[in-house]
């Protein structure tokens with residue numbers, strides 16, 4: 101373990117240059133990066149890193165991305181949604197491939213697994229949960245955790261097959277913009293939560309766009325979830 105890591109929520113400054121080993125697409129606009137892992141580097145599942153691109157003009161444009169791999173894996177994995185219509189970091193990442201480098205400025209934790217509960221994600225908000233689920237699955241401890249995963253359409257779902265394999269019937273998909281036979285086609289509202297969650301005295305893990313998180317946290321509290329049991 102690298103010196104300096106204290107807990108799941110500590111910010112750890114690292115400043116590492118990581119080589120991109122390979123890239124591919126996991127959906128039409130989510131690109132996976134496999135990075136060379138420096139010896140001894142580790143993190144807690146659910147943690148993220150502050151990254152920039154090691155290229156002129158991009159080094160100081162720092163953006164957060166979650167580690168999707170397991171701490172003990174040989175490489176670091178990121179899954180990054182590319183915003184093609186904005187001249188931002190993710191659009192530049194579309195042009196960043198094997199042989200390029202990223203700079204990891206710090207590691208920090210927002211979402212840390214405490215106990216079994218309900219995970220609620222929208223779009224690329226699934227990324228910190230992927231590392232948590234992979235870790236629980238590997239240890240045989242994923243049972244009784246539930247995932248509600250909202251996406252615009254079927255083609256936006258990240259790692260659907262893997263999530264199904266790990267979570268089985270506890271993986272609930274919902275779509276906001278398409279009629280998909282056999283799937284729920286609606287936004288996650290209060291009624292949706294009542295239909296799918298019977299116990300509000302458990303942990304809730306919420307990740308996605310700010311509005312989504314704010315709405316969900318308010319609804320969960322309204323339905324009886326305790327503030328200290330909601331992790332977002």
Ligand SMILES: Cc1cc2nc3c(=O)[nH]c(=O)nc-3n(C[C@H](O)[C@H](O)[C@H](O)COP(=O)(O)OP(=O)(O)OC[C@H]3O[C@@H](n4cnc5c(N)ncnc54)[C@H](O)[C@@H]3O)c2cc1C
Nearest residue numbers: 148163164165166179180181183186188189190191224227
């Ligand atoms: C702790 C944390 C962990 C994160 N982990 C991940 C991760 O693992 N993978 C991942 O993909 N993202 C992750 N994000 C989000 C990611 O950091 C942002 O998407 C990224 O910073 C965007 O950088 P940018 O320079 O390309 O765009 P910016 O110029 O910084 O702006 C992009 C933002 O503009 C908005 N936007 C842009 N285009 C559109 C559009 N067409 N429609 C609607 N909104 C639009 C989006 O809200 C988007 O976040 C994480 C965020 C946080 C806070």
